[in-house]
Amino acid sequence: MGHTHVTAATSDEGAAVPVTIRDVARASGVHISTVSRTFSAPHLVNPETRVRVLACAEDLGYRPNRAARALITGRTHNIGLIIADIANPFFPPLIKAAESQARHRDYHVFVADTNEDPTAEEELVHALAKQVDGVLLCSPRMSNSLIEQLSREVPLVVVNRQVTGLPCVLMDVGQGARAAIEHLIGLGHTRIALLGGPRSSWTNREMRRAAATAARAGGAELTLLGPNAPTETGGHAVAEQVRRSGVSAVxxxxxxxxxxxxxxxxxxxxxxxxxxxxxxVDDIALSRLTRPKLTTVATPTGAAGRTAVDMLLQQDTESPRGTRGPGAGTALGVRRTTAQVMLQTDLVIRDSTGPGPQARPARPLAAPPGPDPHCPAGPGTPTAATGDAVAS
Amino acid sequence: MGHTHVTAATSDEGAAVPVTIRDVARASGVHISTVSRTFSAPHLVNPETRVRVLACAEDLGYRPNRAARALITGRTHNIGLIIADIANPFFPPLIKAAESQARHRDYHVFVADTNEDPTAEEELVHALAKQVDGVLLCSPRMSNSLIEQLSREVPLVVVNRQVTGLPCVLMDVGQGARAAIEHLIGLGHTRIALLGGPRSSWTNREMRRAAATAARAGGAELTLLGPNAPTETGGHAVAEQVRRSGVSAVxxxxxxxxxxxxxxxxxxxxxxxxxxxxxxVDDIALSRLTRPKLTTVATPTGAAGRTAVDMLLQQDTESPRGTRGPGAGTALGVRRTTAQVMLQTDLVIRDSTGPGPQARPARPLAAPPGPDPHCPAGPGTPTAATGDAVAS
DNA sequence: TACTTCACTGCAAACCTTTGCAGGATCACC
DNA sequence: GGTGATCCTGCAAAGGTTTGCAGTGAAGTA
Known part of the structure; x- marks a missing residue:
């Protein structure tokens, strides 16, 4: 990558001279505790002194050091958001929703990407642990036991994964997969492939289970292809395999x-x-932009982000961390709620699904792939008959 | 969004009992300073005691409190990354590149989204200030003077914006815009529109300037449309306006x-x-997926992310923050390098650009929109003559 | 043996803030 | 004028860690 240095100057202006609470105290002639209260409990300080202190603070450009404050209060007013892959358009709406929900409650959100790497996930939880009040784990790839272990270090809420004993926000991809398979069978498809995602994905397992059941119930044959990288490239790479497999729907x-x-x-x-x-699955914005427009299972990502933040903050207000106060040190274990929320999904039918092999005898090209004509599986030609459904 | 509570149990297992350096010291029978050294300067402690301490630490599940550590060392080994809109596919590659570069240097990256909101930007810089060693500001929307002011609070590197006195990573969108306009003129377009982005965007200004110059030089008329939201919706909304304006290229x-x-x-x-x-402009992954595939100015986002991290870390090692040591408190101003790097852009021609009105007399539909046939602007019919170029 | 050197460890200050406690002033009220 | 309440402020400990300095004991040197 050719790049050109345009300028390389040095200046000695404006290097960060950290101004502390002590400087403000000295400038305004009060004790540091008064300055502290001016910011964290203004009603406890005389209006006159308050304005004086505030003026000095403004003057000096003082900002309370959040790290030091967190050290003693045990609250940072930050929450961490660990994401498997920030480049997957599935996540941004979730992040945005979480962020806006957090902002309403006066919290900031720090996002970290793990590149689908379990090791990076663990490391990031450790890194975030003492700098946030809790962590949202989105589609984690590490083991359940590791997640449980990490949850002892910092409050955790898990999204897109079920971990017993921990608060979880789930999307009913099982129901979604079932609806999708039924839709395909309704269109006359009898040989269907399921393109698997990452091996350690909870969503992946749920989909497989539900799809297998639905296929068996509908008398269709289900072929499993995977695991694959959950990316465009991953899908592209498996095209040849799909063609060879002879399925008519995926x-x-x-x-x-x-x-x-x-x-x-x-x-x-x-x-x-x-x-x-x-x-x-997901109904990302992109799925409306490609040609053909994608038929997909819409997942409520925004609701998931909001819910996860709510659960974390609720859990958090119940048991403030860092309290070594009388009793708290010995009384191991504070009651902790571990609700699990399941959010509904919806099949949205667009243009990437059409009639199966037997259901389209006459008009091979002109057939408008309108929404769900619901052609029943025609008895059609016996050539492609597949006997009983084989769902593995 | 209908959602169903599946479970709502409470458990009293595993509440976070923070284990500190003191606990480890007590357990292994050494002073806390020895424990500290075991982690931050292992060569200073006897191998025997070291293994003992490590064993106890492992046993108790001790993790150094990064906030407390940062309080005294002045280094957090985190860097902040403030992004205008995480849902814009332009950013993820930049984020990923920054993250991987930072990881190589043993730093973590925390990303924050501002929703294109200048106020949120400022607030986030403050929130991050004492929790990171520096902040990367990507496509900021706030004023230059505010950025300069904030840079006194925490080391800053600015991406996609030029701020004198601060290290900046820029992409040569001016050159890109020029190439694009020349490409269009070469195809025979004489009435071109420029769809502006956010008013406060540096990129926006650069593009406008370069496009105006290129249009004037090429004898084309340039119409400015905007400002608009830099999103798909923003583009969609202006379609009618584009049609009415009578331009043949945008x-x-x-x-x-x-x-x-x-x-x-x-x-x-x-x-x-x-x-x-x-x-x-950008050459996001999506631009290869739509139909027609998009002709676009490719920007080196990955390189920008890496470069920005490098510049921040370099600046950072030069002047460690928080040092109130002898002399540092009084000697205002530490030398600081403020290099500015300009990265090149490339026009990549795909299928969304074709011959202009005069340049396609015969084959109205069959014309293959192949790459750059470079038809000169034909003298053609005088009906659409536009006299001199008017670039505003 | 005496002296230096070295490796290791403990002590205590420091980083910046919050907060329970107590002291001082002011005021109202009887 | 005494009593109590109220309001404001200062004091000092606490939070978890790092680090300069000093002290200990052992090893090396003359």
Whole structure:
């Protein structure tokens, strides 16, 4: 990457001379405790002195040191948000919702990306531990036992994963996968593939389970392809495999993979949805922009972010950390609520799904892939008959 | 959003009993300073005691309190990353690059989103100030003077903005805009619109300046439309205006707006690139996925993230904060380097740009929008003649 | 043996803030 | 004028860690 240095000057202006509470106290002729109270309990200080102190503080550019304050109060008013992959458009709405919810309650959110790496996850929890009042773990890839262990270090709320004993926010991808499979079967598809995501993903397991059940119930054959990287590239890479497998419909682990798969199929000359139908999961903004527009299982990401923050803050106000006060040191264990919330998902039908092989005899191209014509699986030609459903 | 409470149990297991350096000291029968050294300067402690201390620490699950450590060392080994809009796909690659670069140097990155809100930006800098060793300001929306003022509170590196006296990482969008305009003029377009972004964006100003110059030089008329929100919605909203303006080509502030615009034009029945050519800026991953694929000015986001981290850390090692040591308190001003780096951009030509009105007499639809046929602006019919270029 | 050197460890101050406690002044009221 | 209440402020400890300084004992040197 060619880059050009335009300027390289040095200045000796404005180097950070940290101004502390002591400086303000000296300047305004009061004790530091009065300055402290001016900021954290203004009603306890004489209005006159208060304005004087505030003026001095303003003058000197004083800002309370949040780290030092946290050290003694045990509260930072920050919350950490650990994300598997910030480049996945699934997360930004969640982050935004969490951030706005936190802001309403006077908290700041710090986001950290782990690159889908379990080791990075653990390290980040440690790094955040004493600098935040709690951590939201979004789609974590580490083991349940490790999560439980880390939860002893800092309050945790887990999103997109079920960990017993910990507060969790879940999305009902099981129901979503079932709806998707039923939709495909309703369109006449009898051979369906499930594009798996990361091995250690809870969502992945839930989807597999639900899809298998739904396929069996609907008399369709379900092929498992994976695990794969939950990215566009991951989807693209598996296109060839999908074609060879001979399925006429695919449910992908998420929208990114679905879109990558459609790209890949396109490159192989396989048309979507005419030859293969594709369903994604998440309903990211992008899924409305691609051609064909993606049929997908919408997950309530915003609600998840808000709920997770609420649960964390609720848990947090119940048991302030760092309190070594009388009794708290010995009385191991403060009551802690570990509610688990399940959020609903919705199948939204767009243009990437169409009739199955048997259900489209006449109009091969002109068929408008309108929303859910609900063609029943036609008895059609016996050539592609697949006997009983085999769901593995 | 309907949601269902699945479980609401309470447990009294595993409440955080903070284990401190003192506990480890007591358990291993040494002074706390020895424990401290075991972690921060292992070579200073007897191997035998070291293993004993480490064993006890491991046993008790001790982790040094990073906040307390930072309080005295003045270094947190964190860096803050303030982003205008995390939902804009332009940023994730930058974030990832910054994160990986920081990790190599044993730093953690905390990201915060401001929703394009200048007030939130300021507040976040304050919140981060004492919890990080420096802050990367990406595409900030606040005033230069405020940025300078904040830089006295915490070391700052600014990305996508030029602030004199501060280290900056810039992308040469001026050059990019020029290349884009020249590309369009080369295709025969004589009436071009520039879709502006946020008013307070440095990039916006640079683009406007360069585009105006290039248009004037090439004898094209440049219409300014904006400011607009730098999002897909922002682009979509201005489609009608673009149509009415009668231009045959548009350079958008970024890819998101370009894509939104294409969507909007599509909804109005205006075809891209047959009737209107569109160029974006950023080359986000999405620009390869839409139809038509987007012609765009590629910006080196990864390099920007890495460079910014390097500059911050370099500046940081030069002048450790919090040092009130002899002399440092009185000697206002530590030398500080304020290099500015300009990174190159590249025009990548895809399918959203095609020949201008005069340059396509015969084949209105079959014309393959191949890369840069470089048709000169034909003398063509005088009906659409626009006299001299008017660039405002 | 006496003296220096060295490796290791303890002591205590320091970082910046909050907060329980107590002291002082002011005021009202009887 | 005495009593109590009220309001404001100062004092000092606490929070968890790092680090300069000094002290200990042992090893090395003359």
């Amino acid at each position: 449910l992908a682990y998420n929208d990114l993979m679905a879109i990558g798969l459609i790209e890949g199929l396109d490159a192989l000359g396989v048309r979507v949805p005419q030859e293969v139908s594709v369903v994604g | 350079l958008a502030y970024n890819d998101l707006m370009a894509i939104g615009l294409i969507e909007g034009l599509d909804a109005l029945g205006v075809r891209v690139p047959q009737e209107v050519s569109v160029v974006g």
